[in-house]
Amino acid sequence: MKIARFAENGRPQLGIVEDGTVYRAEGDLFGSLRKGAAVGPLDSLDLLTPVDPGKIVAIGLNYALHVAEGGADRALPTEPIIFMKPTTALLPHGGVIEMPPANRIDHEAELCIVMGKRAYRVSEADALDYVLGYTCGNDVSHRDQQRKDGQWVRAKGYNTFAPLGPVIETELDPNNLTIEARLNGEVKQHSHTSNLIFNPAFLVSFISQVMTLEPGDVIMTGTPEGVSPMKPGDTIEVEVEGIGVLRNTTRARD
Numbered sequence: 001m002k003i004a005r006f007a008e009n010g011r012p013q014l015g016i017v018e019d020g021t022v023y024r025a026e027g028d029l030f031g032s033l034r035k036g037a038a039v040g041p042l043d044s045l046d047l048l049t050p051v052d053p054g055k056i057v058a059i060g061l062n063y064a065l066h067v068a069e070g071g072a073d074r075a076l077p078t079e080p081i082i083f084m085k086p087t088t089a090l091l092p093h094g095g096v097i098e099m100p101p102a103n104r105i106d107h108e109a110e111l112c113i114v115m116g117k118r119a120y121r122v123s124e125a126d127a128l129d130y131v132l133g134y135t136c137g138n139d140v141s142h143r144d145q146q147r148k149d150g151q152w153v154r155a156k157g158y159n160t161f162a163p164l165g166p167v168i169e170t171e172l173d174p175n176n177l178t179i180e181a182r183l184n185g186e187v188k189q190h191s192h193t194s195n196l197i198f199n200p201a202f203l204v205s206f207i208s209q210v211m212t213l214e215p216g217d218v219i220m221t222g223t224p225e226g227v228s229p230m231k232p233g234d235t236i237e238v239e240v241e242g243i244g245v246l247r248n249t250t251r252a253r254d
Contacts, residue, residue: 002167002244003029003133005052006045013082014053017042030132030160030215035232039110042166049092049164050135051114053218056085056162058139059205060152062197062222071227080198080206083152085139085162093165097140097236098253100158105230108139108223109181109189109238113200114168119213129206130213133170136238136246137220138163138181141227166220169243174200179224179243184234191224197221 002017003025005162015022016035022045029051032228039045060081061067067074091097099105106133116132139156146155174193181189193199198206203219211217217234239245 001033001170003033003170003219004042004045004051004167006039006046006050007051008046011037012048014054015039015045020088034182047092047094047166050166050168051216051218053087053216054214056087056089056218056220057211057213058085058156058220059083059198059222063191063195063224064197065191065195065225066223066227069140069227076197080203081166082088082207082210083156086157088159089157089162091160091163091248093163093248095160095163095248097163097230097248097250098160098169099230099232099250100142100253102142104143105187106141106143106227107181107183107230107236107238108227109139109179110137110139110220110223111174111177111179111193111240112164112198113174113204113221115204115213115215115217115219117215119204119208122205122208124201124205127201127208128174130204131200131213133166133168134172134240135168136240136243137218138236138246138248139220139223160249163238163246163248165246166244172242176200180239181226182228182237183228189224189226189230193221195224196205196221211215
């Protein structure tokens, strides 16, 4: 099932997406949903991020070839590298990424996990039972500040630096998906989730040993090689097989 959130008369609504058409969803996002009347084509609606998370947990350096982009002497991590992005960074499909002054701000295409149930100290074997589904994400990154600070919160925490969407897909094998980023139509990143160093089930279990994951929380699983700089006026697309295309434009921040 594909699930979308959209604004109607200023209020968030849930929809079930079938063949590009959104149908009103009745019920609970974290319980059961029933398909109601058609609302309209997905691209005609005022889309919101497909979930309103309490927190965004992100993973760094989770594809070997992306690790190598940082230098041949950079070692592969032996445990997931966890950081957080604030919920104020969220941006829906179709939204505009606001770019502060920088020498380089990169896109990072990512598969994102959306939690469906509270998870604390869950096993890897059971971890995916706590997942609602998956969506596309873009971990926008201010490289100047990332290098300067030595940690990543400021560089990745700007408003609009966490685009998510356009939908949540609840029926996917997260270990078997193509992931791609296109900048102004040119393919920049192209990989497969089978190349993740730490797979989604391991990540859910690992993070849950540290903190309680609540329904709606998002885990950004890391980006493959090919990250590249964006400039104002660009269009960036993140596509994950089986989910769809997350599309955003960019502009200079006032």
